[in-house]
Amino acid sequence: MTENLSEPGAYSGEAADRARVDGSEALGRFREILLQTSDLDWAEKTLAGLSHKMLWRNDQTGASIALVRFERGAGIPERHAHASNQFMFCLKGTYRYLPTGLTLTEGSFYWNPKGSLHGPTRAEEESILLEVYDGPHYPVQPSWYTNPDDAS
Numbered sequence: 001m002t003e004n005l006s007e008p009g010a011y012s013g014e015a016a017d018r019a020r021v022d023g024s025e026a027l028g029r030f031r032e033i034l035l036q037t038s039d040l041d042w043a044e045k046t047l048a049g050l051s052h053k054m055l056w057r058n059d060q061t062g063a064s065i066a067l068v069r070f071e072r073g074a075g076i077p078e079r080h081a082h083a084s085n086q087f088m089f090c091l092k093g094t095y096r097y098l099p100t101g102l103t104l105t106e107g108s109f110y111w112n113p114k115g116s117l118h119g120p121t122r123a124e125e126e127s128i129l130l131e132v133y134d135g136p137h138y139p140v141q142p143s144w145y146t147n148p149d150d151a152s
Contacts, residue, residue, distance in 0.1 A: 046150050049074025050068065062083075067128060071123065076144065077120050078119060085114050090110075091130060092127060094124035096124055
C-alpha cells in the first residue's frame with residue numbers, strides 16, 4: 001500500500017507493524033510513504049532567514065531528514081559542532097563555509113563528521129539543502145536559536 005501523507009506529523013518513521021495488502025492485514029510488512037514536499041509549508045526558525053520542511057524524524061534517536069532554506073545573506077553565525085554526523089545535498093543556490101571557503105552549489109554533497117567544528121556560514125543566494133542527521137543535531141542548544149525546537 002502506498003500512502004500519500006502531506007502532514008509531517010502524520011508519521012513517525014517507524015515501520016508499521018501491520019500493513020494492508022490486497023485488502024487484508026499482513027503482519028511484519030513495511031508500508032511505503034509518499035510525501036509531496038510541495039504540499040508542505042516552509043516553517044520559519046528563530047534564526048532570521050532560515051526555514052525548513054521536516055520530511056522525517058525519529059524522536060527516539062534525534063535522526064532526521066529535512067529540506068532547509070537559507071535566504072540570501074542568511075547563515076549560521078557561529079562556529080559550532082554537531083552531536084551526530086551531518087549530511088547535506090545542495091538542491092539550489094550557493095552556500096559557503098566562511099573560514100574555509102568550502103562552497104556548496106547545486107549537486108554538491110557535504111559530510112560533516114560528528115564533533116567537527118565548522119562555520120560560520122552564509123548563503124550567497126537563496127539556497128535549499130537536503131539535510132540529514134544520523135542522530136541528535138546539537139549537544140546543547142546553540143545561542144542563535146531562541147526556541148529549543150529549532151535545535152532538533
